[in-house]
Amino acid sequence: MQVSSKRKWMTRGKILFEKVILFFLYRGMKVLYKYDTRIYEEISNWPIGMTMVLAAAEKGPKLCIRKVSWGIVRVSDIEDPDIMIAFKSIDGAFLVFSGQIGTSQAYAQHRFLVKGDIAKVMSVVRCIDLTEGYLFPEIMTRRILRKVPEKQIGSISVYCHAILGF
Amino acid sequence: MLPSYYEFQNSTKILSGKNALENITYELKGLGASRPILLSDKVLEKIGSLQNVIDAMASTGMEPAEVYTDIPSDSSVAIVNKIGEKYKEAGCDSIIAVGGGSVIDTAKGVEMLISQDVRDLLELQGCESMTRGNHVPFIAVPTTSGTGSEMTLVAVIKNIEKSVKMEFISNYLLPDAAVLDPRMTATLPPKTTASTGFDALCHAIEAYSCNQKNPLSDAYATAAIKLVVENLEDAVRDGKNTKARLAMANASTMAGAAFSNSMVGMVHAIGHALGGVCRVPHGDAMTILLPFCMLYNYKKLGDIYGELLLYLEGPEVYAQTPANKRGEEAIKSVRRMERRLHKLSGLPMTLKDAKVDKKDFDAVARTALNDGAMLVNPAAVEYDDVIMILNQAYE
Numbered sequence: 001m002q003v004s005s006k007r008k009w010m011t012r013g014k015i016l017f018e019k020v021i022l023f024f025l026y027r028g029m030k031v032l033y034k035y036d037t038r039i040y041e042e043i044s045n046w047p048i049g050m051t052m053v054l055a056a057a058e059k060g061p062k063l064c065i066r067k068v069s070w071g072i073v074r075v076s077d078i079e080d081p082d083i084m085i086a087f088k089s090i091d092g093a094f095l096v097f098s099g100q101i102g103t104s105q106a107y108a109q110h111r112f113l114v115k116g117d118i119a120k121v122m123s124v125v126r127c128i129d130l131t132e133g134y135l136f137p138e139i140m141t142r143r144i145l146r147k148v149p150e151k152q153i154g155s156i157s158v159y160c161h162a163i164l165g166f
Numbered sequence: 167m168l169p170s171y172y173e174f175q176n177s178t179k180i181l182s183g184k185n186a187l188e189n190i191t192y193e194l195k196g197l198g199a200s201r202p203i204l205l206s207d208k209v210l211e212k213i214g215s216l217q218n219v220i221d222a223m224a225s226t227g228m229e230p231a232e233v234y235t236d237i238p239s240d241s242s243v244a245i246v247n248k249i250g251e252k253y254k255e256a257g258c259d260s261i262i263a264v265g266g267g268s269v270i271d272t273a274k275g276v277e278m279l280i281s282q283d284v285r286d287l288l289e290l291q292g293c294e295s296m297t298r299g300n301h302v303p304f305i306a307v308p309t310t311s312g313t314g315s316e317m318t319l320v321a322v323i324k325n326i327e328k329s330v331k332m333e334f335i336s337n338y339l340l341p342d343a344a345v346l347d348p349r350m351t352a353t354l355p356p357k358t359t360a361s362t363g364f365d366a367l368c369h370a371i372e373a374y375s376c377n378q379k380n381p382l383s384d385a386y387a388t389a390a391i392k393l394v395v396e397n398l399e400d401a402v403r404d405g406k407n408t409k410a411r412l413a414m415a416n417a418s419t420m421a422g423a424a425f426s427n428s429m430v431g432m433v434h435a436i437g438h439a440l441g442g443v444c445r446v447p448h449g450d451a452m453t454i455l456l457p458f459c460m461l462y463n464y465k466k467l468g469d470i471y472g473e474l475l476l477y478l479e480g481p482e483v484y485a486q487t488p489a490n491k492r493g494e495e496a497i498k499s500v501r502r503m504e505r506r507l508h509k510l511s512g513l514p515m516t517l518k519d520a521k522v523d524k525k526d527f528d529a530v531a532r533t534a535l536n537d538g539a540m541l542v543n544p545a546a547v548e549y550d551d552v553i554m555i556l557n558q559a560y561e
Contacts, residue, residue: 084295107541108378108429109171115292118333119536147546 021097022063027162028131035153055086056093084115102144172380186347187222197303199260201231206264232256246275260303267313274321293335306341311414312362314422316344346415356511361449363398366418368452373424386424391477393417431543439533468493
């Protein structure tokens, strides 16, 4: 039996969407490292050279990050990361990336697996939650975050910096 | 109400009651094992609890291939590795853990080491990232009624070299069987009985109120609360009360099954930190923190706590209490139980009683925020919130 074409197109659409979100998540975190004291503090506490992979599924799109002295950089692939957060399916990841559920709810629903030190994972999760607070509209963050974070810079400004890449 | 999605697994067989120990041999044979390694600690060896297990096994035709009793109160990677070597040297094919949380967690570590065939446990650190591996028959015999470790998918093992507490979460860590025999908890002193019993109550209350709760974990949690309320004080008053002891062992096991599937929240996150930073015994930390954390979560969980009044105080008090007051009454009920246990056994009620120094609050708060349990607490918790709770619980 083959996957139906409807399902195939839906999966492709979700993968594309997740790639876009991962792009903004990385760029957002990078921008907020400069402009949000809470994200700066979290990332500063990561050891230099720490690697982290956020994968939308085992073979789905992923965001690979390395901590450097000036913040974080995105790399194409990391074979054995210190921290790995991998969703069990593209569809599970889509629930989070499309703002239907938050990371806390996704964890409660066993949507992802985690490899590595859970204390460091908690710091990564706090960064993701804070970044979502800027990237998603408040009507969405009120539903998916346990507490909507106070913004230290405007969301439009974050998007502009993220798109322009500085 | 059904959650939009949930998972539940409880594959551990329970052997509960009189002569349960005598069925260990049968269970092991059924699992295809005949050369178990028996893990325990020096105290249990000294007071004869371990001998009870060895006698029960010998009388049914099986002897352990190896016995290891040098397990300290905080299990560590070094100990797990050492036991792993002994396991292989003695040609063992299964594990029996006789003890409290530390012994059972150590056994889970050994089980991982053997079943996953890895050199370093660090490789397996994480949540739900493990595959089944080779099956190692594993039987847990708890000797306290509190941790519920015999029914949980979690193991915490210290890596002293790297100064980290490694957390492992996987359904493949669940023992094949848990043996609840009243002989195994008969010698627990009153204060430890109260402290560990309160830990079980805390597991059940957090399991019933955390984000991962589901109808099956709720059923285990409420049954556990009822058993604790009905039996904990009797077990503290009279340690030889077999009925109360067995009921508490069951309560602990049920609460373990509940929180293994719905996780625990901020009480445990702060409690773990108090244990790590200030060496506060886990059960004592739970006792002290539970009412204050319930108050903190009240805005989000008032109605859910209200439902628990039925199990904490019974149907008459529940029916007589207006719906909007039930949550508050549930918290008061927990506080009253604490006071009674304090009078009976000297159970500490404040952080000052537990000899916590206020200067450690900063380290406790920072550690607590990095505990995985914070992720499923229904209300968001920040640094200042933890400091506030610690101050409230101080005296």
